[in-house]
Amino acid sequence: RDELEERYQRLLQEYEGKDVPRPDTWGGYVLKPHTFEFWQGRPSRLHDRIRYRKDGDFWHVDRLSP
DSSP states (O other), X not given: OXXXXXXXXXXXXXXXXXXXXXXXXXXXXXXXXXXEEEEEOOTTSOOEEEEEEEETTEEEEEEEOO
């Protein structure tokens, strides 16, 4: 972890105020979710379900029933 943190700090300094270069073949997607849900299953099937809903610039967090 220390090595990762050190490299991150070096790169922050190296690219401060600059665009980080990307390969010419760089592609990707921009995801703009309005709602998403995380859940963790349990043997009892009483899963933990947490939903995030976007409302303007804010996210609402709700616990859902299994």
